[in-house]
Amino acid sequence: MQIIHIFTELGTGLRRNVSMTLSLVVTTFVSLALVGFGLLVNEQAEATEEYFNGRSTLLVLLCSETSSGGTCVNGEVTREQREAVEAALEENPQVDSYTYETAEEQYEKAGELQNQTAAGRRAYEAAEPANFSAVYTVIPFDPNQVDGISEQLAGMSGIENLVNVADQLGLLYEFLDLLQFAALVIAAFLAVTSVLLVSNTIRLTAYARRKEIGIMRLVGASSWHIQLPFVLESMLATVLAGLLAVGSLAAMVELGVNRGLKQAFGDLTVWIGWSDAVFAGTLTMALAVVLGAIPPLVLTRKYLDV
Amino acid sequence: MIRFENVTKSYGSTKRPALHAVDVEVDKGEFVFLVGASGSGKSTFLRLILREAQPTTGRVFVAGKEINRLASWKVPGLRRQIGTVFQDFRLLPNKTVAENVAFALQVIGKPRATIRTVVPETLDLVGLAGKEDRMPEQLSGGEQQRVALARAVANRPMILIADEPTGNLDPTTSVGIMKLLDRINRTGTTVMMATHDVGIVDQMRKRVIELANGDVIRDQSRGAYGYQI
Numbered sequence: 001m002q003i004i005h006i007f008t009e010l011g012t013g014l015r016r017n018v019s020m021t022l023s024l025v026v027t028t029f030v031s032l033a034l035v036g037f038g039l040l041v042n043e044q045a046e047a048t049e050e051y052f053n054g055r056s057t058l059l060v061l062l063c064s065e066t067s068s069g070g071t072c073v074n075g076e077v078t079r080e081q082r083e084a085v086e087a088a089l090e091e092n093p094q095v096d097s098y099t100y101e102t103a104e105e106q107y108e109k110a111g112e113l114q115n116q117t118a119a120g121r122r123a124y125e126a127a128e129p130a131n132f133s134a135v136y137t138v139i140p141f142d143p144n145q146v147d148g149i150s151e152q153l154a155g156m157s158g159i160e161n162l163v164n165v166a167d168q169l170g171l172l173y174e175f176l177d178l179l180q181f182a183a184l185v186i187a188a189f190l191a192v193t194s195v196l197l198v199s200n201t202i203r204l205t206a207y208a209r210r211k212e213i214g215i216m217r218l219v220g221a222s223s224w225h226i227q228l229p230f231v232l233e234s235m236l237a238t239v240l241a242g243l244l245a246v247g248s249l250a251a252m253v254e255l256g257v258n259r260g261l262k263q264a265f266g267d268l269t270v271w272i273g274w275s276d277a278v279f280a281g282t283l284t285m286a287l288a289v290v291l292g293a294i295p296p297l298v299l300t301r302k303y304l305d306v
Numbered sequence: 307m308i309r310f311e312n313v314t315k316s317y318g319s320t321k322r323p324a325l326h327a328v329d330v331e332v333d334k335g336e337f338v339f340l341v342g343a344s345g346s347g348k349s350t351f352l353r354l355i356l357r358e359a360q361p362t363t364g365r366v367f368v369a370g371k372e373i374n375r376l377a378s379w380k381v382p383g384l385r386r387q388i389g390t391v392f393q394d395f396r397l398l399p400n401k402t403v404a405e406n407v408a409f410a411l412q413v414i415g416k417p418r419a420t421i422r423t424v425v426p427e428t429l430d431l432v433g434l435a436g437k438e439d440r441m442p443e444q445l446s447g448g449e450q451q452r453v454a455l456a457r458a459v460a461n462r463p464m465i466l467i468a469d470e471p472t473g474n475l476d477p478t479t480s481v482g483i484m485k486l487l488d489r490i491n492r493t494g495t496t497v498m499m500a501t502h503d504v505g506i507v508d509q510m511r512k513r514v515i516e517l518a519n520g521d522v523i524r525d526q527s528r529g530a531y532g533y534q535i
Contacts, residue, residue, distance in 0.1 A: 217382075
């Protein structure tokens with residue numbers, strides 16, 4: 001009986017507040033979609049960082065079999081040259097750590113990047129490990145010291161090229177950071193609006209139902225029995241908003257990343273995929289449930305005196 | 307059943323307390339009139355029993371429990387043992403007579419089968435058999451108060467609190483309601499009724515507790531509204 005009664009109350013509440021509930025759905029949907037978007041941007045930044053071993057790294061590309069001229073007059077880097085480079089890194093007090101990857105490993109890693117697009121895949125299939133350089137990935141103590149380390153290594157034989165990752169990806173990181181910040185700030189404002197809308201709905205409903213609620217309290221209805229229709233009403237709205245937000249995240253990944261960014265800038269970085277969307281979507285849904293449950297629990301206590 | 311131990315209740319910063327050092331004990335099955343002028347503390351007295359308010363000092367016991375120390379989640383349990391009726395009936399206008407009574411049972415989680423048997427029984431008890439499907443607006447004042455009474459006693463409470471139940475009714479109708487309250491009292495329910503109705507109090511000859519400015523100035527068994535020697 002209780003359950004039927006609670007759902008009858010829920011139905012009455014939804015009919016009474018249909019426009020308020022719709023506005024709650026829309027506001028919460030936009031807010032949650034932005035939170036999800038912020039999470040995706042964060043995932044993207046992390047994926048990029050992971051691929052390049054951090055934001056401020058120096059890639060020391062050693063001469064490969066196909067290199068020639070300049071510091072690579074001897075063709076592929078020799079063992080002595082490599083030891084000299086390693087010794088220079090060991091001695092440099094600005095170097096925090098470094099890792100070494102062979103040309104073979106670099107070839108494997110490039111596959112991750114290239115295989116994101118059809119064109120990249122074709123190019124990758126034509127390539128072979130010999131086209132790749134062995135690489136030292138150098139992480140400095142201070143991000144500003146990359147140039148200093150670079151200057152020290154410049155001109156050493158056996159080094160084909162020195163790449164400051166920040167030069168290449170700095171703009172991308174800045175863009176991602178700005179995007180994430182903007183999304184989260186707007187989402188926070190909208191989340192506050194959602195809470196205010198829930199609060200407004202509860203106040204109006206509590207006023208419209210003050211007689212029923214008064215009788216319920218008087219005859220000894222438990223607090224949860226009085227609160228539950230309010231909580232369910234708001235949760236229904238936010239969960240619906242959450243589902244719409246998850247849908248929009250899926251659209252962002254499919255249309256924005258898979259068909260957009262990946263095609264246009266396929267070899268810039270490793271782009272996020274469905275597993276990241278599932279992660280962001282799960283967090284977004286969890287937030288939807290929390291946003292739907294907590295404010296009414298607190299506010300009904302305030303407005304209904306239960 | 308109900309015991310007030312040195313109970314004082316002040317609201318906000320007002321100088322004079324609404325109730326002042328009240329000591330009262332009401333036994334199970336008693337019928338008690340609470341009389342006194344407006345503002346004498348009658349409503350506060352009833353609110354304290356329902357734990358709608360907390361005493362400033364002193365202790366209130368209902369059914370053996372010190373209710374001012376009751377955890378708030380246990381308050382609904384207390385209120386299920388107390389039926390309440392008011393001067394203004396407080397019926398839900400969009401529900402029928404039967405639905406109004408059933409509502410009180412639904413919201414405390416009574417099974418549907420129980421509600422189906424209890425509602426007609428209770429309406430029969432208050433003399434409203436055959437009017438289950440009427441809306442409150444289709445009933446007279448006396449009948450509406452009977453619905454309110456049916457709602458209050460449907461859960462078989464140990465205590466019935468009536469706050470001026472005849473305040474809106476004509477004398478003849480009031481007698482009918484009083485007979486009903488007397489009948490409910492005879493089933494063992496403790497009845498506590500606040501009233502201004504001199505005629506009823508004088509006629510019923512029940513225990514009278516009189517309040518004036520928050521003090522109990524008289525507690526008389528088989529009393530009348532005013533002093534009688």
